[in-house]
Amino acid sequence: MPRYGIAIDTTKCIGCHACKVACQNHNGLEYDQKFNTIYQVDRGKYPSFSKEFVPAQCNHCENAPCERVCPTGAIYTSPEGVVLVHRNRCVGCKYCIEACPYKVRLIDHHEGISVKCWFCIDLVRQGGEPACVTTCPTQVRIFGDLDDPDSRVSRFIAENRAQPLRPDLGTKPKIFYKRS
Numbered sequence: 001m002p003r004y005g006i007a008i009d010t011t012k013c014i015g016c017h018a019c020k021v022a023c024q025n026h027n028g029l030e031y032d033q034k035f036n037t038i039y040q041v042d043r044g045k046y047p048s049f050s051k052e053f054v055p056a057q058c059n060h061c062e063n064a065p066c067e068r069v070c071p072t073g074a075i076y077t078s079p080e081g082v083v084l085v086h087r088n089r090c091v092g093c094k095y096c097i098e099a100c101p102y103k104v105r106l107i108d109h110h111e112g113i114s115v116k117c118w119f120c121i122d123l124v125r126q127g128g129e130p131a132c133v134t135t136c137p138t139q140v141r142i143f144g145d146l147d148d149p150d151s152r153v154s155r156f157i158a159e160n161r162a163q164p165l166r167p168d169l170g171t172k173p174k175i176f177y178k179r180s
Contacts, residue, residue, distance in 0.1 A: 002145035003081040004119055005174035006130075007156045008055055012138045015040060015053035022135035023057075026120060033106055035117040036132055052180050055140065057132070058083060058104050058117035059164065059173030066096035066105065066116075074114070081146075081174060082119045090114050101169050119143075146174060 020036040027035065041052040060083045067075040067083060074089035075096055090113035097105045097114060108115045120130035124143075128134070133141040144153035156162065162176035 001079050003147045003174070004124065004143065005060070005081070005146040005153060005176065006057075006119075006133070007142040007153050007160075007162050007176045007178065009140050009142070009156075009160070009178045010052055010054050011178060011180045013038070013053040013055060013140045014138055015051075016137065018135045018137060019055060019132035019141070022131040023117070023120075026123075026131040027115075033108075035104065035106075035115075037104065050180075054165075054177070054179075055132075056102060056104060056165070057175065058100075059102055059171065059175045060117075060119065062172035062174070063170060065099040065101065065171060069095040069099040071095065078121065080121070080124075082121050083116070084118055084121070085114060085116065087111070087113055101166060101171065102173075 015038055017038055020034050020038065023036045024034060035057055037056045039054045039056060041054060043050045060081060064083050071093060072089045072091055074086045077083050092107060092112040092114060105114055105116045123130065129143045133143045142153045142156050144151040146154060148154055157176045160178040162178045164173040164176055
């Protein structure tokens with residue numbers, strides 16, 4: 001069984017938000033709802049100024065705080081290592097939103113339940129990749145099996161020493177970043 005993850009190369013991100021829009025379209029999210037956020041990091045001052053765009057989403061943590069605090073067991077980890085939500089079990093208490101150190105969860109106001117990135121597992125199980133990966137014009141995201149040392153994602157992580165955003169939190173995220 002694969003253990004899915006994503007490597008993100010921030011040196012290629014142009015801040016176009018195509019990943020966010022593709023995700024919104026695939027998941028039927030409204031304009032103000034998003035599972036993908038692009039943060040802009042400005043460095044320096046004119047004339048020595050640079051920008052970095054850092055895409056952020058659910059990190060599908062192996063030690064997921066959101067899963068631990070869920071009182072109904074609605075949040076669980078799939079056999080592929082993807083953190084998912086049993087929509088029929090969620091009561092919208094928002095404990096998971098408060099527990100998430102990455103602040104990437106939200107409430108679906110129509111259903112009153114917690115929702116989040118789910119790696120487009122419907123597409124993945126059909127042999128595809130998440131919408132955010134396939135739509136990126138600069139191929140910022142690399143999706144694949146973290147347990148396969150020969151997978152593109154594993155090779156990228158090893159070759160670029162890609163790291164999670166906050167390894168100090170002990171959540172063991174499955175999103176890795178190559179930063180400028």
